[in-house]
């Protein structure tokens with residue numbers, strides 16, 4: 001059984017790697033921002049912690065929770081991308097990623113701007129799975145907005 | 154050779170598949186293996202034709218006109234009621250109420266019967282494996298009346314002991330509302346002793362038949378259940394219609410659920426008198442074409458033979474369990490035996506959604522998620538599971554394709 005091109009795009013080696021061995025997985029002892037994300041459709045759930053210093057820089061980002069390969073890899077890649085960024089930059093990354101991942105599958109990708117996150121764009125061919133990729137990111141926005149629970153469906 | 158194997162030998166699944174046009178679909182260029190039948194079943198051509206014929210030759214509103222078409226539409230709609238009554242063994246046609254589906258049927262009983270007869274501290278008995286549609290309506294009426302929900306547990310290994318249900322029935326139990334067949338575990342609940350015991354304490358029993366109607370030979374009179382609810386779309390009929398069977402003496406005493414046209418005898422602004430059964434519970438223009446389609450679907454099922462279908466499906470499910478058990482890391486939810494048409498499982502380290510997406514691209518449709526049974530997922534301590542569910546047109550080859558694809562999928566995620 002050969003994998004289709006779309007499946008190969010969706011489950012790229014980088015994604016599988018971040019799924020099997022997620023980076024920044026675990027609780028953060030002293031955090032300044034926290035939020036939970038929940039997708040009632042599939043039961044996926046994530047808790048995100050950020051430590052932002054006085055200069056407004058994200059010093060550390062971690063997550064826990066249960067989810068599919070896409071949401072786990074997305075959370076893992078996201079926390080990597082956030083470390084060392086200012087809150088403003090974090091919002092910008094969110095905007096860019098969200099815009100790209102919800103765009104038409106044929107729309108061109110600005111790979112330079114997205115960096116490593118481009119591997120998540122295979123999800124554009126799978127409309128029912130886009131929410132899996134965006135769940136950690138909506139949770140990020142929630143955390144930066146002051147915490148609580150965000151729900152995607 | 155046993156009667157059972159003779160039956161499945163004579164079963165011509167290829168001929169049956171010819172009756173279902175959608176099975177010829179090729180998603181992503183692959184042959185469709187539709188294994189999500191617990192969510193909804195596909196429709197045979199005769200059902201589609203019956204509905205087209207109805208709209209082409211008979212359509213009008215029912216019970217209202219004196220003209221030619223109205224008489225024909227009314228006759229077709231009422232004939233459908235007779236077909237349903239006979240299919241489930243109801244004694245009287247007025248015990249068959251057409252609703253929008255299982256969900257509305259249960260809501261009707263909860264709101265009408267529950268609203269009228271439940272008192273504070275009364276107990277409503279459910280099981281831990283109920284579908285949300287057999288939980289939430291009871292919570293709503295419990296909040297209104299002060300009644301309490303009681304929940305029959307499963308054994309730690311996921312098997313169901315009927316003794317647990319019998320123990321849970323008390324002097325305070327007013328209604329037992331349980332799935333006849335679990336949509337996640339496929340367990341066929343041995344309802345006879347539960348019904349008998351409930352009646353002994355003066356409680357009534359509602360069976361959620363959403364998953365039993367297509368797979369188990371149901372006779373409500375023999376079962377002696379008080380209510381039986383099902384959806385047409387789960388038994389090869391159209392969406393948008395379902396049935397509530399209720400014993401006439403109970404339905405007579407229950408207040409109307411919805412108000413409107415057709416359910417009244419005489420309306421003044423001061424006072425309204427209600428129509429007789431079943432019309433008291435059928436406010437507004439009913440789903441007429443859907444009733445015609447449902448009746449045709451039930452006739453189709455009987456033309457194949459319910460016992461033959463059940464034997465075929467049992468064989469498929471046994472094959473499915475056998476193949477899944479051989480795959481490393483696969484955990485089948487619930488007992489291995491005594492189930493109908495449904496197998497749910499979880500796979501260590503691989504999320505159900507990834508499995509479903511992977512299989513989908515092979516043309517194989519299975520379900521991933523909580524299956525509208527979150528309390529049951531909580532019981533197993535998992536957020537979601539994968540589910541394979543078969544129907545009369547499913548084949549062993551489809552099961553094999555699913556298990557082969559599953560092996561491949563697991564290799565991808567867990568090399």
Ligand SMILES: Cc1ncc(COP(=O)(O)O)c(C=O)c1O
Nearest residue numbers: 254255256284286336361363384
């Ligand atoms: C056991 C059970 N009960 C109730 C329902 C609800 O049926 P419907 O959505 O057709 O009203 C379902 C359907 O998924 C079911 O499986």
